[in-house]
Amino acid sequence: MHKNFTEYIKEFENVLKSVFHERYNIDQFSKERGIPPVALREIMEKAPLSVAIPEKFGGRGLKVKECLGILSAASYESLSLSLTFGINIALFLEPVAKYANESVKADIFNRFLKKRNMGGLMITEPDYGSNALGMETYNEKIGDSYTVKGTKHWQGLTGMADYWIIASREKNAKGNLNRDIDFFICDVTQPNQQIVVEEYYNNLGLYMIPYGKNKVDITVPSQFKLEPASSGVKMMLDILHRSRMQFPGMALGFIKRMLDECLRHCEERVVGNSKLIELDMVQYQISKIQSAFTIASAMCFRSSTNSGIDNDLADAGVEANSMKAYITDLMQEAAQTATQLYGSTGFKMENVAGRGIMDSRAFQIFEGSNEMLYTQIAEIIVKQMKRKNDYNVYAFLKEFNLTERSHPYFKNDMDFTITQGLKQRKLVDLGKMFSRIISLNFVLEMEEKGFRKDLVANCVEVVQGEVSSLLNSFNNNNTVVQIADYHHNSHWYDFV
Numbered sequence: 001m002h003k004n005f006t007e008y009i010k011e012f013e014n015v016l017k018s019v020f021h022e023r024y025n026i027d028q029f030s031k032e033r034g035i036p037p038v039a040l041r042e043i044m045e046k047a048p049l050s051v052a053i054p055e056k057f058g059g060r061g062l063k064v065k066e067c068l069g070i071l072s073a074a075s076y077e078s079l080s081l082s083l084t085f086g087i088n089i090a091l092f093l094e095p096v097a098k099y100a101n102e103s104v105k106a107d108i109f110n111r112f113l114k115k116r117n118m119g120g121l122m123i124t125e126p127d128y129g130s131n132a133l134g135m136e137t138y139n140e141k142i143g144d145s146y147t148v149k150g151t152k153h154w155q156g157l158t159g160m161a162d163y164w165i166i167a168s169r170e171k172n173a174k175g176n177l178n179r180d181i182d183f184f185i186c187d188v189t190q191p192n193q194q195i196v197v198e199e200y201y202n203n204l205g206l207y208m209i210p211y212g213k214n215k216v217d218i219t220v221p222s223q224f225k226l227e228p229a230s231s232g233v234k235m236m237l238d239i240l241h242r243s244r245m246q247f248p249g250m251a252l253g254f255i256k257r258m259l260d261e262c263l264r265h266c267e268e269r270v271v272g273n274s275k276l277i278e279l280d281m282v283q284y285q286i287s288k289i290q291s292a293f294t295i296a297s298a299m300c301f302r303s304s305t306n307s308g309i310d311n312d313l314a315d316a317g318v319e320a321n322s323m324k325a326y327i328t329d330l331m332q333e334a335a336q337t338a339t340q341l342y343g344s345t346g347f348k349m350e351n352v353a354g355r356g357i358m359d360s361r362a363f364q365i366f367e368g369s370n371e372m373l374y375t376q377i378a379e380i381i382v383k384q385m386k387r388k389n390d391y392n393v394y395a396f397l398k399e400f401n402l403t404e405r406s407h408p409y410f411k412n413d414m415d416f417t418i419t420q421g422l423k424q425r426k427l428v429d430l431g432k433m434f435s436r437i438i439s440l441n442f443v444l445e446m447e448e449k450g451f452r453k454d455l456v457a458n459c460v461e462v463v464q465g466e467v468s469s470l471l472n473s474f475n476n477n478n479t480v481v482q483i484a485d486y487h488h489n490s491h492w493y494d495f496v
Contacts, residue, residue, distance in 0.1 A: 002050075002060050005069065012046050013073050019043055020077045035081065035208040044116040048074070048085060052093035057109035062097055064246075065304040071249030072300070076257045079359040080208035082250045084118075087156045090243035092119030095165055098309040099226040099235060100185060108163065108185070119163035122152040122214065123236075130372055132236065137168040137216060138177055139184065146225060148184055149217050151198075154366070158212035159197040163187055165226070166216060167236065181232035185224040192219040205358030234314040241313035244324035244367060245306070248299035251327040254360065255296050258334040259289045261353055262341050276341065285337045291462035292330035294455045298442035299323050301449075318380050319402060321373040322435035328363040329370060335360050374431030375424055381434055382418070382427075391417045397437060406441040409464060413471050429474040436463050436470070 053059020075082030137150025169177040196215040228235035266277040338353035339346035397407035
């Protein structure tokens with residue numbers, strides 16, 4: 001029988017506090033790679049990954065609320081630790097629970113619970129980053145097994161994970177690769193399943209997580225192939241969209257930490273005869289981080305009911321991309337603000353705010369760079385407008401299920417008609433606006449359940465301001481292009 005979650009998460013938070021602040025002072029390891037094994041052992045003793053294991057296999061039952069709670073508790077202390085859990089939960093355990101053959105699940109889940117194993121996902125390749133459908137890692141069926149060969153890189157937990165889910169394309173009889181994607185579970189403890197790490201990358205942030213380049217040349221029994229409901233591409237979209245809808249869990253703890261650090265520092269720091277907190281600009285900056293905290297909370301609230309493995313999220317691109325792109329922009333903004341408010345202290349490597357700039361920066365890039373995701377949001381919505389043959393943005397927002405509560409707040413700004421064939425820079429602006437309005441809808445949904453109204457009121461005002469600025473950018477006749485050979489006649493000292 002498992003403890004109730006409130007009690008469980010409290011104990012887990014206490015262990016993290018003890019490990020990070022009392023026993024090992026992890027901040028001092030900020031210049032070191034990896035997490036000290038003794039510290040990781042203590043953290044894993046609480047079996048945090050049990051939240052992503054079904055009850056019938058001894059876990060806590062794959063409740064999204066609990067998964068996000070663990071991610072948030074971890075990211076308050078360490079974004080690297082939270083991402084480590086996020087990789088395990090969203091990119092390995094949930095896909096196994098949903099798509100793996102029943103015959104292989106028990107042993108995998110048992111090793112996660114008893115031996116504290118870890119798992120990750122390999123999709124990205126050196127020549128095929130965001131273009132996953134172009135991947136060259138291939139699989140061939142030989143007897144009752146599959147051989148999988150190729151090169152993958154930038155996988156979190158490189159050289160550290162015990163299991164991998166590896167994406168590849170089937171090589172057909174003519175030697176060509178099929179369009180669809182297959183996924184295989186690789187157990188590195190088994191013969192013929194070792195992954196060779198060709199290189200470890202010197203990642204700028206997230207020091208605790210090893211990244212690198214992996215050579216895949218393995219043979220996997222056929223029961224370790226994931227079983228999609230329809231196509232492998234749809235399965236991949238379902239997995240990635242579910243993962244993107246868990247980003248708010250990692251973001252919430254991190255943003256809350258930035259907020260608490262800012263409040264504490266600005267209460268203590270005296271400039272002239274005033275506390276820093278009394279300055280108008282400082283209050284405005286902190287209120288924006290509070291707005292980010294409210295938005296992250298609302299996204300967690302939304303994900304808890306919408307992103308479980310029982311739901312098919314393959315077509316949830318607008319919602320998943322909105323969450324991932326907007327919340328990671330807010331993480332970066334919170335870290336930048338906290339570092340600024342700390343002044344020179346924020347530039348020390350052991351300072352949680354300064355380090356947070358680099359740690360959160362990667363979140364805007366991996367699992368789809370934000371510019372690409374904003375573009376996709378706009379393209380999907382413009383396609384829906386085209387079907388209705390109505391390009392008025394406000395008319396669309398009024399009818400759209402993800403903006404049913406928030407659209408009235410943007411009537412003055414969004415009552416305009418767009419033209420087809422927008423440049424990508426305009427689609428990005430449009431995607432950003434949609435993501436903000438959709439996210440405010442989550443906030444208003446949460447307010448109805450009793451979330452405090454003063455935080456919501458501030459959030460509404462901040463998001464309205466953001467949308468208004470984005471609209472100015474969208475309406476600006478932006479035609480600048482890069483100049484290919486800019487060296488000629490461009491040395492200032494020639495003109496003095």
